[in-house]
């Protein structure tokens with residue numbers, strides 16, 4: 018039986034990924050702070066879900082919990098690091114900026130660290146990070162969020178190059194979602210909002226195909242290309 022862990026599986030994209038992996042026959046470790054929501058997933062697949070409470074911002078404890086969870090599962094083939102925090106923060110209040118960096122950059126790095134070292138020993142494995150199309154440019158609406166997502170993409174690229182150099186046979190996949198209909202995106206003025214089921218399905222297909230970088234849903238590739246070439250004097254007015 019293949020084994021996967023979804024970091025941040027209590028709601029939204031992570032929850033849908035955990036459910037789909039279970040339906041696909043995986044044994045799945047699910048983590049997050051809201052254990053009661055994780056237990057709901059376990060009730061759906063009692064034989065296939067292992068729950069572990071985890072706050073990725075408590076890095077030392079989270080890394081230990083992650084290692085324990087790999088032991089409880091009896092190994093690991095796939096890790097999806099999905100936990101994330103985003104906040105519109107034009108006022109540049111410190112707490113949300115700090116928390117965003119703690120979850121999306123510090124917590125994320127801690128999880129990759131454990132996963133990479135584990136898979137290096139195994140000489141196989143797959144690490145998936147959920148960044149965002151927001152990482153392509155700095156955002157005046159959520160500066161820490163866009164910067165932290167750029168960090169994720171950049172970090173994954175570095176680790177992918179390391180894996181290739183070391184011939185460690187670890188697949189490293191960067192998933193960049195556009196807007197997906199979850200608690201995080203709700204309330205914003207959003208367009209092209211993808212249902213969470215569609216986004217999760219595309220993510221799992223990309224993992225199966227072993228693609229290194231993937232934009233979900235696919236139509237967001239157009240926006241990515243436009244954002245990349247837009248001069249800053251226009252971009253700054255958006």
Ligand SMILES: NC(=O)c1ccc[n+]([C@@H]2O[C@H](COP(=O)([O-])OP(=O)(O)OC[C@H]3O[C@@H](n4cnc5c(N)ncnc54)[C@H](OP(=O)(O)O)[C@@H]3O)[C@@H](O)[C@H]2O)c1
Pocket residue numbers: 024025026027028029030031032048049050051052071072073074099100101102103120124147148149150193194195196197198199200201202
């Ligand atoms: N929705 C979008 O439009 C969109 C677009 C681009 C990228 N993304 C990215 O997709 C990922 C999933 O987001 P979502 O839209 O599905 O939002 P969501 O429903 O709010 O899910 C966020 C998940 O992250 C977990 N999490 C947050 N802080 C955590 C912490 N300190 N420790 C451990 N887990 C933590 C949450 O679990 P607990 O609260 O239980 O801890 C939850 O399971 C995020 O990385 C997000 O940045 C989303």
